[in-house]
Amino acid sequence: xxxxxxxxxxxxxxxxxxxxxxxxxxxxxxxxxxxxxxxxxxxxxxxxxxxxxxxxxxxxxxxxxxxxxxxxxxxxxxxxxxxxxxxxxxxxxxxxxxxxxxxxxxxxxxxxxxxxxxxxxxxxxxxxxxxxxxxxxxxxxxxxxxxxxxxxxxxxxxxxxxxxxxxxxxxxxxxxxxxxxxxxxxxxxxxxxxxxxxxxxxxxxxxxxxxxxxxxxxxxxxxxxxxxxxxxxxxxxxxxxxxxxxxxxxxxxxxxxxxxxxxxxxxxxxxxxxxxxxxxxxxxxxxxxxxxxxxxxxxxxxxxxxxxxxxxxxxxxxxxxxxxxxxxxxxxxxxxxxxxxxxxxxxxxxxxxxxxxxxxxxxxxxxxxxxxxxxxxxxxxxxxxxxxxxxxxxxxxxxxxxxxxxxxxxxxxxxxxxxxxxxxxxxxxxxxxxxxxxxxxxxxxxxxxxxxxxxxxxxxxxxxxxxxxxxxxxxxxxxxxxxxxxxxxxxxxxxxxxxxxxxxxxxxxxxxxxxxxxxxxxxxxxxxxxxxxxxxxxxx
Numbered sequence: 378x379x380x381x382x383x384x385x386x387x388x389x390x391x392x393x394x395x396x397x398x399x400x401x402x403x404x405x406x407x408x409x410x411x412x413x414x415x416x417x418x419x420x421x422x423x424x425x426x427x428x429x430x431x432x433x434x435x436x437x438x439x440x441x442x443x444x445x446x447x448x449x450x451x452x453x454x455x456x457x458x459x460x461x462x463x464x465x466x467x468x469x470x471x472x473x474x475x476x477x478x479x480x481x482x483x484x485x486x487x488x489x490x491x492x493x494x495x496x497x498x499x500x501x502x503x504x505x506x507x508x509x510x511x512x513x514x515x516x517x518x519x520x521x522x523x524x525x526x527x528x529x530x531x532x533x534x535x536x537x538x539x540x541x542x543x544x545x546x547x548x549x550x551x552x553x554x555x556x557x558x559x560x561x562x563x564x565x566x567x568x569x570x571x572x573x574x575x576x577x578x579x580x581x582x583x584x585x586x587x588x589x590x591x592x593x594x595x596x597x598x599x600x601x602x603x604x605x606x607x608x609x610x611x612x613x614x615x616x617x618x619x620x621x622x623x624x625x626x627x628x629x630x631x632x633x634x635x636x637x638x639x640x641x642x643x644x645x646x647x648x649x650x651x652x653x654x655x656x657x658x659x660x661x662x663x664x665x666x667x668x669x670x671x672x673x674x675x676x677x678x679x680x681x682x683x684x685x686x687x688x689x690x691x692x693x694x695x696x697x698x699x700x701x702x703x704x705x706x707x708x709x710x711x712x713x714x715x716x717x718x719x720x721x722x723x724x725x726x727x728x729x730x731x732x733x734x735x736x737x738x739x740x741x742x743x744x745x746x747x748x749x750x751x752x753x754x755x756x757x758x759x760x761x762x763x764x765x766x767x768x769x770x771x772x773x774x775x776x777x778x779x780x781x782x783x784x785x786x787x788x789x790x791x792x793x794x795x796x797x798x799x800x801x802x803x804x805x806x807x808x809x810x811x812x813x814x815x816x817x818x819x820x821x822x823x824x825x826x827x828x829x830x831x832x833x834x835x836x837x838x839x840x841x842x843x844x845x846x847x848x849x850x851x852x853x854x855x856x857x858x859x860x861x862x863x864x865x866x867x868x869x870x871x872x873x874x875x876x877x878x879x880x881x882x883x884x885x886x887x888x889x890x891x892x893x894x895x896x897x898x899x900x901x902x903x904x905x906x907x908x909x910x911x912x913x914x915x916x917x
Contacts, residue, residue: 419688493632496600509578582914586614591797594623595823603664611641680826684814687834688770691780694832699786722775840900
């Protein structure tokens, strides 16, 4: 295994691929260098002497400034380095990109669920959607009644353990005889019933209510969704008419069952819940008539996400995802790059890659509005790195961003979307979301991603109710430590010397298997159904 990595020829810092001792001798670009101090794995050290105010370069772009004089071989830390982002401006959009050779995938297919609007799902789910948090309790009652009785969920093993302990306390059999059981699925072509509980819909601004409705409309339109049951109280900001209008804006027939129930029109909660179950049961019978059939890979829309990032994320897992994104785009599919705070410092590259000037202008507008809102509350993009990020080598937002942006590969930017907007253009789309893992993955699925590739260096169980999330480790230590939440080890680039191209071939096969229902992701096995809509306003 190599000990160090200089990412770009123009970089003046180097990444440690293993723990390096003080006074260790390393060779970079044919030049010998002695380390002034110990450098932990994933952290960076200087290649040359630097004066206070000098710019730090990684990935060939500015990622920080040093605030004190540093000798060559010095460790970069939060004490001696501050975030700085490169300036940007909108110019001529004449970007060209050499597409990868994807001939071997042109006739490859995955077995998906074909929808009447032309989309193809990698799953077949029924949704329960509350327009306001007042309906969360009703959803929990319905969830308890439907999931276990229809065979979509095993009995809670911890509930059985409590029962076992209670029996032991009462003098029964010894502890340890409990086992989980799952009833046979009544509807074999339905992958699950999902409940999008949230805390919005009323009490906030009208803008937040509209944002929520647009997001929910995206979930209902989603290719992995077979139909939906919508619950409303009746008096909240997020009205049913708003949801109907949001769905109608797409100007395509929905082509799936959509059921509406408003509690204030019923004499009792009991009466409403009975109607919901009866009508939904009929919708489930219709949804079960759809089955998996072959679909070309161009029907894939891949969300690009990272969370729990470390110093390896930007040199192994994220660039690997970028290779996959370029392949999917070359096949006329779609990819969606999110997390705008983690694009800070690479704006110029993305602006230059926009196919149209208005696309670049929208990107700049969304970025600057987001940054301004953050600054209004005393924060900013520079505060994005988490304690875990910093501990593992991502000490400035620009360092984190330069690595995070590699998930987007090198394709041209076809479109820019605000949160709650739906991806319709083939190729690379940029989606304005927070860096928060779940708010971002929630937005990616709402934008139509029928699979999400999620890199992580520290580990996270994040999943999504309707969209499979493939968890990709940036280092090989992670899957050894936490093997129940990791689907793919990109760290083998360093630990085993496997080339990026071969890893991409392996990952493509995993994507096709997951898309076709032949393999479940770890998050799916754990039934990790994370759903947190982004709320940008204040409560009123």
